[in-house]
Amino acid sequence: MLLIHCPYCDEERPELEFRNAGEAHIARSNNIAAESDEDFEKFFFIRSNPKGVIFERWRHIHGCARFFNAARDTITDRFLLTYKAGEPKPDLTKLAADAGPAAWANRPPDQLNEKPKAKRPTKGEA
Amino acid sequence: MAKLATATRNPALSGHSVGGHGVLLKVLAPASRMSLRARPAAVAALSKALGVSLPDKAKTSAAKGGRTVLWLGPDEWLVIDEAGGDPVADCASVKGLHSAVDVSHRNVAIAVTGPNAAATINAGCPQDLSLDAFPVGAASRTVLGKVEMVLLRTGEEAFRVECWRSFSDYVYGFLSEAARDG
Numbered sequence: 001m002l003l004i005h006c007p008y009c010d011e012e013r014p015e016l017e018f019r020n021a022g023e024a025h026i027a028r029s030n031n032i033a034a035e036s037d038e039d040f041e042k043f044f045f046i047r048s049n050p051k052g053v054i055f056e057r058w059r060h061i062h063g064c065a066r067f068f069n070a071a072r073d074t075i076t077d078r079f080l081l082t083y084k085a086g087e088p089k090p091d092l093t094k095l096a097a098d099a100g101p102a103a104w105a106n107r108p109p110d111q112l113n114e115k116p117k118a119k120r121p122t123k124g125e126a
Numbered sequence: 127m128a129k130l131a132t133a134t135r136n137p138a139l140s141g142h143s144v145g146g147h148g149v150l151l152k153v154l155a156p157a158s159r160m161s162l163r164a165r166p167a168a169v170a171a172l173s174k175a176l177g178v179s180l181p182d183k184a185k186t187s188a189a190k191g192g193r194t195v196l197w198l199g200p201d202e203w204l205v206i207d208e209a210g211g212d213p214v215a216d217c218a219s220v221k222g223l224h225s226a227v228d229v230s231h232r233n234v235a236i237a238v239t240g241p242n243a244a245a246t247i248n249a250g251c252p253q254d255l256s257l258d259a260f261p262v263g264a265a266s267r268t269v270l271g272k273v274e275m276v277l278l279r280t281g282e283e284a285f286r287v288e289c290w291r292s293f294s295d296y297v298y299g300f301l302s303e304a305a306r307d308g
């Protein structure tokens with residue numbers, strides 16, 4: 001079972017207590033009626049669906065019931081970090097580099113074999 | 127002469143009890159319960175009115191004079207009064223913005239006690255119930271099998287399971303099976 005760190009409970013809790021609530025940081029227009037069809041389509045339907053790191057909203061529905069945001073790797077299912085709702089999108093450069101190659105797989109194909117700049121320890125790897 | 131209708135209390139699973147291997151399940155007597163929501167500005171006044179300080183730390187509870195306040199979320203508490211008090215009435219005089227809703231009859235409480243109490247609950251609850259992670263007084267909303275519950279550790283080998291009345295049959299059955307497995 002996955003353990004997910006709830007930023008409000010400030011501890012890791014079993015995944016059964018959580019529910020995914022879609023992609024995070026999607027800004028809703030203050031004047032939705034004035035949106036063009038193209039912009040509304042982007043806001044309403046189009047999601048990034050990356051192979052790699054994605055920012056998501058999660059809810060600790062069977063716990064403190066709070067919504068929060070998480071950066072998760074869609075390949076490894078690893079949560080890089082979680083943070084409270086309303087906090088800015090964190091810089092993941094360092095975390096993604098430490099997370100191993102999977103976190104970099106959403107690069108364009110011609111860059112897929114580029115190693116991240118930060119050195120990762122190779123000792124003890126299978 | 128008009129006939130007076132009298133409502134009689136008919137608690138779900140009233141008085142049920144079952145013993146397993148090193149664990150005893152007992153359906154507890156009815157209690158007054160209140161769902162309380164408030165922002166930090168009103169917390170001090172509410173604590174004073176209730177006679178118990180609202181805990182502000184996750185997974186904790188506070189108790190005084192038969193009244194227990196369980197932290198459920200950053201602005202949400204469950205108040206359980208087993209001394210015949212009326213927590214909603216006590217909050218009525220508090221000026222600060224808050225929501226106090228009587229949910230006394232929404233819940234059924236089951237005491238799970240004995241050396242296998244934690245193991246019995248863990249049959250359907252994925253939380254770490256070791257004394258380090260879930261000490262006496264710890265409280266949390268979580269899951270049991272396929273339903274939600276509120277769990278309070280009342281002693282090293284004693285828990286109070288609070289579930290919705292309509293789920294109580296399932297919860298009691300689930301815990302009974304788990305107790306037999308011990």
Ligand SMILES: [Zn+2]
Pocket residue numbers: 006007008009010060063064065066
């Ligand atoms: Zn939480």
